[in-house]
Amino acid sequence: MLKRMMIMLGVVGTVFAALAWFVNFRAGMIRQAMAALADPPQTVSTTTAVLSDWQSALTAIGTFRAVNGADLSLQQSGIVDSVHFESGKDVAAGDVLLDLRKEDDIAKLQSLQATADGSAITLRRDQGQLKINAVSQATVDSDLVNERNALALVAQQQALLEQKTLKAPFAGRLGVRQVDVGQYLTAGTAIVTLQALDRLFADFTLPQQTIDQVKVGQEVVARIDAFPGHTFKGVVQAFNSKVDQASRNVQVRAIFDNPDRKLLPGMFARINLSIGHPTSYVTLPQTAIVYNTYGDSVFLAVKGEAAGKQELVARQTFIKTGATRGDQVAVISGLDQGVTVVTAGQIKLRNGTLLKVDNSIAVANDPNPAPADQ
Known part of the structure; x- marks a missing residue:
């Protein structure tokens, strides 16, 4: 009788052991199935929110x-006789840069000067004759007008002659010469640029x-x-x-x-x-901000329980943004310095999403960016 009871107890124990093994086996399969159904970790890049000096601009x-800058030219037309400068050189105010041919103008000036000298001689002679009443006052007045007219023609010709010489109107650096010796220049043709630097x-x-x-x-x-x-x-x-x-x-x-x-x-x-007064703000790359009509937000990378292990998960938090500078934006409220913020990959995230951090590619975060030369 006792032996039969021992056999029955053994059978019952075996049944319960088998049942327990089956329950644990099914539970393990269920856990594996649930783990397979869970979202896989999403790859993101992150940065640490830091407090930065901020100056609005x-x-x-x-x-x-x-x-002082000008494209130099001449008022007179003519053939280039000589060039007195080299491209790219510095010159002083008044330096002679170029001359046109002047032989005809010089000859005409000499002729007009001779006429003026003759008018002056005639005037002095008639003034002496007037003292002894040998000529009338009208004759002396006419001689005076003739002399003034002759001197005006001399001055006019002298001005035309000077207009055939190009001088630096101010000190500066010359550009590239645009004319050559022997070339015919019309009035106003650009000869060289001069810039005070x-x-x-x-x-x-x-x-x-x-x-x-x-x-x-x-x-x-x-x-x-x-x-x-x-x-x-x-x-x-x-x-x-x-x-x-x-x-x-x-x-x-x-x-x-x-x-x-x-x-x-x-x-x-x-x-x-x-502009304004300098201050300090928590500063983030603009790529970290999720802009929405109902408010701006960021995703934080925080530690959370997942499958019994410490894993990084996403947590969305709303913030108030301020001014921007280059690739950066100032966070006025809603974010503490030192927290880890997702800077790329937010479109795949929701609260509780597992995160895999990959910062191998740097996110633009320059306050004064400049396009790279291509």
């Missing part, structure tokens, strides 16, 4: 021009609503593609006296010292004018 596109203007436009934020004497910073990483500083010199009716923009002129003469007239420049 106005930006504009400007063009440099010389304080010690100081340059930068002309740009600003919207009319920003004019109250900019003052004469305010510092201006210019960046030139030709000199990446280098800035040039100037000051606002003047505003145009009217606003353009088509664009509602006003022209602003800044002046820059150019002692090393790196800046050249015609150069394109990106102009920055700092």
Whole structure:
């Protein structure tokens, strides 16, 4: 009897053991199935929200021009007799640059000078004769008019002669010569450009609503593609006296010292004018912001429980954004410094999505970006 009971208990134990194994087996399969149905980790890039010094600024596109600059030409036509300059050289004010042939003009000047000298002699002789009443006052008056007319013709011819010589009207650097010896020039033909490079203007436009934020004497910073990483500083010199009716923009002129003469007239420049008072904001790349009509937000990468392990998951949080500068945006509220923020890949995310971080490709985060030369 006792032996039979022992056998039955063994059978019952075996049944329960088999049943327990079956339940655990099914539970494991269910967990595997649920894990297979869960969303796979999404690859994103991240950055740490940092507190940065922030200075609001106005930006504009400007063009440099010389304080003194001109394309030099002559008022008279003629054949080039001699050239006294080399392309690209510096010259002083008054330096002779070019002469046209002047033989005929010189001969005519000498003829007119001789006529003037004869008129002066006649005037002096008749003035002496007038004292003894040998000639009338009318004769002396006529001699005086003749002398003045002759001297005026001499002066006129002298001016025409001087107009066949090109002189530098101011000190500066010459450009490339456009004429050659023996060439016939018509009046007004450009011979060479002359630019004073010690100081340059930068002309740009600003919207009319920003004019109250900019003052004469305010510092201006210019960046030139030709000199990446280098800035040039100037000051606002003047505003145009009217606003353009088509664009509602006003022209602003800044002046820059150019002692090393790196800046050249015609150069394109990106102009920055700092406005307001400097402050600090949590700063993010603009790519990190999810813009929506109901509010701007970002996704944070936070630690969460998933399959019993510590994994990074996405958590959406709403923020208030402020001004932008280059690739960056200021976060006024809703975000603490030091948190990890998703900067790329947000379109695939929702709250609780598992994250896989890959920062091998840097996200644009330059406060003063410039396009790369192609």
